[in-house]
Amino acid sequence: MPWYDNIRIGGLNKNAKKKDIPDGLWLKCPGCGEIVYRKELEKNLFVCSKCGHHLKITSWDYISILCDDGSFQELDTGILPEDPLGFCDSKPYPVRLRNAQEKSGLNEAVVCGIGEIDKFPVSLAVMDFRFIGGSMGSVVGEKVTRSIERAIERRISLVIVSASGGARMQEGILSLMQMAKTACALTKLKEAGLPYISVLTNPTTAGVMASYASLGDIVIAEPKALLGFAGPRVIQQTIGEELPEGFQSSEFFLEHGFVDIIVPRNKLKKTISTLLGYLYSG
Amino acid sequence: MARFVLEFEKPFLELVRKIEEMKKLQEKNNLDLSSEISLLEKKLTELQKKTYSGLTRWQRVRVARHPDRPYTLDYVRMIVTDFIEIHGDRNYADDKAIVTGFGTIGGHKFVLIGQQKGRDTKENIKRNFGMPHPEGYRKALRAMKLGERFGLPVVSFIDTPGAFPGVGAEERGQAEAIARNLFEMARLGTPIIIVIIGEGASGGALGIGIGDVVLMFENAWYTVISPEGCAAILWRDKAKAPEAAEALKLSARDLLELGMIDRIIPEPPGGAHWNPEKMAETLKKEIIKEIERFKGYEPEKLIERRLQRYRDMGVYREVKNARPKTS
Structure with a gap:
């Protein structure tokens, strides 16, 4: 695990837990290795001004970037994980969950609710990589499904911001079935004639990429995010040779026709609202 | 008999050898040893049943991967008539890791899709060890859409160690191809019968x-990741695959208990590879039963039922008003 995964990066939101924020005034950019002033980085939405690297930020950071001030209302906060398999590897799954909850201040790997993006009402679901790698188990599947259903009930647009290593191993087959569940729900959104914008952030892979993240009417990616079905290490082991430069990046996916637009973080809100202006008729 | 022997199959082979010897003896000396032979055969069956009822999850994974286990086209050969294979996704290529076509079973016409492994090295290269590329999933979708248009039910045989993780697969959108299939299968206006026959x-x-x-074969496995993949990530050691298999609860019985499958299809004593014909007969009956069951369904009703089925999947608890936030 890279060093920057162990510390809080971001912190745009006042609700974020204080202890996650590193003490130092300076941060090392994972992209170029330059030492950058923290305040500067924060002002720049945690995009390195030297190299343009988009640092990982939290779900609540994305919410404050995307939603009009005070418009977001979190919903489905009471849906909590169980341990249906009694899973245990180096530590029991419930312990892993508790650690993730303490570390992130979140109940699970996705934050859902309703809000406004430049006055466009949206049902918003934002994944959080800090919570067991943003992995999708039963709770993520249920909350994403309810977000889809909420868009249909209220006749508003759906925006999902993904950041995930894929389906959560600790819930086994139940996690796999969340791919089916969310894809099924999205067919109802399509029937209802409502738009779905999928935003892919670093990283979005495996089970999440192979379900709702790929199914947006419009698929937006942040620059240089790691995207893909299989992880690069697995592919390298399978083919036994070095992977091409830029393989599985946002740019690679754009080039091959699986992403519509690459949008830097500071243009994300404006791009989404402009798109909704075309796709959403109220 | 089996050219590849799992350690827990070795005692079976001892008995098989004895039975064969006795049969030879009987022929050679013109003796009637039928009662002794049938006694030994009964003993073999009982031993197999006893051994297999106590298999660990990892041992079942090894049965599911047995190189003699029947694959999709073996079942097609044994129980499907008038089979016509169709090829290609009309976009990139024909993926031989997935077989698609039209067939008839018990008088019912249907569309078959199924993952196909190879029996030897040469065939495995052709079949890519049953690991499909995006074009395989797109070919399958094309076949399913034909089924929908022409009123034929779809029967899908699952038997794969995974979608292929490779450069070309990523370039052609492995994730999108799978996601698209989930989306399209959700609303396919014709019955879809799924059988997990192996991996x-x-x-x-x-x-x-x-x-x-x-439906799921007794010794098949089905879960979110291969035991090796899970072991490599969570145990940081591929050799811990047996532990991962246990933790993942990937057996047919586990999935039935979790409500993720409808029924377990029993395998012959010793597993499908000990008696492929018997296995095929059982499978045939199950498929016919399901085709007939769904025959009368209106497409809308079928789709509604299917959407509800997946809507209900998941285990979580819900409490009221847990720390809502606004921004």
Whole structure:
């Protein structure tokens, strides 16, 4: 695990837990290795001004970037994980969950609710990589499904911001079935004639990429995010040779026709609202 | 008999050898040893049943991967008539890791899709060890859409160690191809009958796995990741695959208990590879039963039922008003 995964990066939101924020005034950019002033980085939405690297930020950071001030209302906060398999590897799954909850201040790997993006009402679901790698188990599947259903009930647009290593191993087959569940729900959104914008952030892979993240009417990616079905290490082991430069990046996916637009973080809100202006008729 | 022997199969082979010897003896000396032979055969069956009822999950994974286990086209050969294979996704290529075509079973016409492994090295290269590329999933979708248009039910055989993790697969959108299939299968206006006949590894399996009924062979496995993949990530050691298999609860019985499948299809004593014909007969009966069950369904009703089936999947608890936030 890279060093920057162990510390809080971001912190745009006042609700974020204080202890996650590193003490130092300076941060090392994972992209170029330059030492950058923290305040500067924060002002720049945690995009390195030297190299343009988009640092990982939290779900609540994305919410404050995307939603009009005070418009977001979190919903489905009471849906909590169980341990249906009694899973245990180096530590029991419930312990892993508790650690993730303490570390992130979140109940699970996705934050859902309703809000406004430049006055466009949206049902918003934002994944959080800090919570067991943003992995999708039963709770993520249920909350994403309810977000889809909420868009249909209220006749508003759906925006999902993904950041995930894929389906959560600790819930086994139940996690796999969340791919089916969310894809099924999205067919109802399509029937209802409502738009779905999928935003892919670093990283979005495996089970999440192979379900709702790929199914947006419009698929937006942040620059240089790691995207893909299989992880690069697995592919390298399978083919036994070095992977091409830029393989599985946002740019690679754009080039091959699986992403519509690459949008830097500071243009994300404006791009989404402009798109909704075309796709959403109220 | 078996050219590849799992350690827990060795005692079976001892008995098989004895039975064969006795048969030879009987022929050679013109003796009637039929009662002794049938006694030994009974003993073999009992031993197999006893051994297999106590298999660990990892041992079942090894049965599911047995190189003599019947594959999709073996079942087609044994129980499907008038089979016509169709090829290609009309976009990039024909993926031989997935077989698609039209067939007839018990008088019912249907569309077959199924993952196909190879029996030897040469065939495995052709079949890519049953690991499909995006064009395989797109070919399967094309076949399913034909089924929908022409009123034929779809039967899908799942048997894959996973969707192929490779450069070309990523370039051509492995994730999108699987996601698209989930989306399209959700609303396919014709019955879809899923049978997990061997390995059901993750998204690679689910990509042809959304259906109205999901049946699973007794010794098949199906979960979110291969035991090796899980072990490599969570135990940081591929050799811990047996532990991962236990933790993942990937057996047919586990999935039935979790409500993720509808029924377990029993295998002959010793597993499908000990008696492929008997296995095929059982499978045939199950498929016919399901085709007949769903025959009368209106497409809308079928789709509604299918959507509800997946809507209900998941285990969580819900409490009221847990720390809502605004921004």
